[in-house]
Amino acid sequence: MSVGTNDAALAQMLEKHRMSYVKRGLTAGILSGMTWGLQGVLLWSLVLCFGPFAIPYSYSFYAGLVAAVSVAALHDFVASCWILLMDAVTGRIKEIPRALKTKPGRLAVFACLFGGPLGMGGYVIGMYLAGVTYALAISAVYPAIGALLGRIVLKERINVRVWIGIIACLIGAVLVGWAPPEAATSGSQFYLGIAFSCCPAVGWAAEGVISCFGMDMIDPDIAIWIREFFSSVIAMCTTVIGISIFAAAVTGGVEVLDVDGTTVNYALHWYTGWQMFFTAFTDVNSLVWIIIAAASGGFSYVFWYRALNMVGTGRAMAFNVTYALWSVPAGYLANLITPLYGWENGYAATGLMLAGVAIITIGAILVVINPKELFQLRNVG
Template identity: 45%
Template sequence: METSLQAQQALVNHQLRYAKKGLYLGIISGAAWGLDGVLLTIAGYLAPFWIKGYSLATVIVACLASAAMHDLFAGGWVAIYNIVTGRWVEYARSLRTKPGKIILLGALFGGPIGMGSYLIALNLAGATYAISISAIYPAVGAILGVIFLKEKINFRVWVGIIACMAGAYVVSYTPPQGGLEDFPYFYLGIFFSFLPVVGWALEGVIATFGMDLIDSDVALGLREIFSGFTLLILVVPLAGLIVGAGLAGWDIFAGAFKAGVPMMWVAVAGLAGGLSYVAWYKSLNMTGVGRAMAFNVTYPLWSILFGIVFSKCGLYSYSITVQGVIGACIITFGTLLVVANPKELLKLRN
């Protein structure tokens, strides 16, 4: 009897350690994504991604070129991780399956629409502003669930959705310090900040069907590489032709590699982005969707911390108003209410 109780207690302790590790990974995923956004913003202000006198059209294709480079690097880092862990052989097999093709379909929404718009928003509106608004995707997902899936949501979630909307309004009402002189396309950037919300929400819905039968790290590797090549080969030149910048995006992409430093910033950002996704998927499995997402969506607050740190180091000029900080906090709080009951977040004994 005593041996049985000891075995049960050992199992409970093991499960608690497993869940706590999931919480830590959730925190890492949020911190890494906040860092990713700040690093991409720094890279976006370096030549050839940005040169004084660039037209708006050139800025847009430069951001898309940066998005392509980011996802290719992220895919490369994840591929290295998968090689080390022995999952590399699953790439080709997964591509031949229906779930693998579903993952690629989701990547079209998460990459060209999600990441492409996200990079444009980072450049035009500033890091924390774009990052904060992009964090409301769980609230949008809840609303889409009501409309299309006839799901019912409770009072707590409605309060969270309203808080997200209020926070988005607070964040977007006033530009960063320096105003429209330093951020002439701030409100256009705010518009682009909402597009990743839709793109990532749709990707999540689609990819869920695929990842039921494919290892999450393999799915992530396929997603990032496919997104990067789609952005580079199709989206960058097509966007350039549409906005009147021609094939400038390819020149900027090649120029970033030639310049070296901008490419290295994007490479490190890709590493942070890949780490965020890997930690996020593992956290989902180890501690549950609600807790994992609750810690992941703290990335707007992490972006403020990293922005201040890099600014103090003289690496770039970080600018945010008190109103922007308040808005980011409101959005984070609202998103927490949408994804989980705050009282239950740290209750691991259940």
């Protein structure tokens, strides 16, 4: 850097100024993990337990799968509303059409194909077919892939210590979510689930790098609205309708459910996912909790995109997977809320979870230990 000052005090002030920027980026990264941990617990412990999602999610396999992809699309849509509100309040609404007219802005739409249908869709389907443990373990590799892509595509500077930190974060994330591997299916469906679980590892990593490239020239808070909105629209037209067709075909249009001893014939059509999506707006509890969960999830994405832009893909992704750490206190928070609705959440942290939390913390410290190396993110010029 060629600062033409001979005044040491000024050079120190410039360093302080840059450090303040880096610290804001690191704080955004931590907040992205924190809010994503809360969002996950709210979505799976509360939103899916009400309205159109309750019976499919609690008692069915195929209709439950439709409910999961439908709620993911609903989450992205409501999150996009929150982000739009933030952009409006801060006077940036006009930036959206301007961004969409440029190549970097359109990259955010391209990125959402990787993050939404491929990433989130693959994660939910993988979880159903191969089980939570396998899906989480495979998808948690995404920061390492993202850091590698960032190194190649964006020429980001990542040293050995940061690599160790990133890998520690993903090992910790796997440990926090670990349970004795028990797949929901076997044979070819199980291996299909493993294949789907690879999608988020690639999808989220690619999303981060593509978005990061676009955000060099576009405000991250605008890029993330584009990502969230188009992700929900594309998910509604691809994964939601695709899984509904798949579920209807496999079950012959009716899934027989045992709801606490009562037999229920649950009809499945190509439009069942859409039906769940729109019905959620008419159920007060569903609506209230999706608004709360999407606020947490939407702002998590806002913080993640800011961190991607401010501290680079590898570090932002390492911070994002600390959601596993934050899901522990969030799980206990859900334990306090669910009795108000008449059921016990029953979340309890195990020794393995706490070991995972400790490893994530060490990994995150290794990533941030020398913020000065973030003054120049890339090997350019």
